[in-house]
Amino acid sequence: MNSNYPIMLRLEGKKVVVVGGGKVAERKVAGLLGTGSLITVISPNATDELIKLASSGKIEWHEKSFSKEDVEDAFLIFAATNDNELNQSIKMAASDQQLVTIADDLEGSDFHVPAHIQRGRLSITVSTGGASPILAGKMREHLEQQFDEGFDEYLEFLFSARQRVLKEVKDASRKRKILSAIAGQEYLNSQDREADFLRLLQNTRNDV
Numbered sequence: 001m002n003s004n005y006p007i008m009l010r011l012e013g014k015k016v017v018v019v020g021g022g023k024v025a026e027r028k029v030a031g032l033l034g035t036g037s038l039i040t041v042i043s044p045n046a047t048d049e050l051i052k053l054a055s056s057g058k059i060e061w062h063e064k065s066f067s068k069e070d071v072e073d074a075f076l077i078f079a080a081t082n083d084n085e086l087n088q089s090i091k092m093a094a095s096d097q098q099l100v101t102i103a104d105d106l107e108g109s110d111f112h113v114p115a116h117i118q119r120g121r122l123s124i125t126v127s128t129g130g131a132s133p134i135l136a137g138k139m140r141e142h143l144e145q146q147f148d149e150g151f152d153e154y155l156e157f158l159f160s161a162r163q164r165v166l167k168e169v170k171d172a173s174r175k176r177k178i179l180s181a182i183a184g185q186e187y188l189n190s191q192d193r194e195a196d197f198l199r200l201l202q203n204t205r206n207d208v
């Protein structure tokens with residue numbers, strides 16, 4: 001059974017608290033960098049990488065043991081200490097409106113973190129619902145090969161071409177035809193997408 005609901009969160013300006021400073025906390029922080037969230041790590045000690053991030057101002061590190069006030073105002077909370085009971089009390093310190101993940105308790109968590117690749121605007125995530133994080137990681141590696149860096153540019157093209165079509169093409173079936181064509185293999189492999197696109201716009205003009 002899998003009743004999880006997948007969404008893409010926008011975390012710009014939101015406060016995220018990670019409790020724990022070990023390798024799991026480090027991996028969760030790595031996934032949060034670049035989201036524009038305000039990341040605070042709460043832990044009496046931290047990995048070298050986390051210390052480096054704190055020194056360069058990319059995250060805040062409060063060098064202390066957890067206390068309830070630490071999660072006040074946090075939008076997302078990661079309970080990632082190696083203390084099972086403490087992880088549960090972090091969840092209890094949060095309100096029902098805050099989203100909490102407990103590193104060692106999938107069932108008790110509000111969300112869990114999928115394996116993830118990012119190619120510009122394209123995100124691909126893999127979740128095994130706790131069955132095998134290693135399989136999720138292996139599938140991520142496989143997808144990294146399949147969806148190379150070129151997708152970054154292709155997605156930028158798709159984004160701006162689609163904006164133009166939405167603005168300029170009023171006929172629904174012509175719109176659909178163009179949007180479907182640019183999402184095809186031919187455009188992915190094209191040497192000059194812009195020129196192909198302009199030609200397509202021109203050619204479909206006579207369709208209506």
Ligand SMILES: C[C@@]1(CC(=O)O)c2cc3[nH]c(cc4nc(cc5[nH]c(cc(n2)[C@H]1CCC(=O)O)[C@@](C)(CC(=O)O)[C@@H]5CCC(=O)O)C(CC(=O)O)=C4CCC(=O)O)c(CCC(=O)O)c3CC(=O)O
Nearest residue numbers: 104105106112113114115127128129130131133136137140
């Ligand atoms: C439920 C979830 C909650 C959450 O953390 O969100 C969770 C839970 C647990 N993970 C454990 C172990 C490991 N996790 C990893 C790796 C990853 N774990 C990630 C996500 C998740 N892990 C969520 C489910 C996602 C899903 O199922 O798809 C990934 C995908 C994303 C990320 O962390 O960013 C990232 C791979 C990223 C990548 O490669 O791309 C490795 C491998 C390694 O370290 O190399 C191991 C060791 C091998 C093993 O034990 O299987 C344990 C046992 C702890 C213990 O032994 O006590 C628990 C606790 C439990 O199962 O209860």
Ligand SMILES: NC(=O)C1=CN([C@@H]2O[C@H](COP(=O)(O)OP(=O)(O)OC[C@H]3O[C@@H](n4cnc5c(N)ncnc54)[C@H](O)[C@@H]3O)[C@@H](O)[C@H]2O)C=CC1
Nearest residue numbers: 020021022023024025042043045065066080081082103104
């Ligand atoms: N969800 C996941 O992807 C995975 C989860 N785990 C689980 O995650 C937990 C953490 O694993 P690791 O990072 O490898 O452990 P670790 O031992 O490397 O780090 C634990 C961290 O928790 C901190 N901590 C302990 N007591 C604290 C307190 N009172 N207040 C604040 N911080 C405190 C420690 O200072 C340390 O920085 C374990 O419970 C493990 O079972 C392990 C592997 C993967």
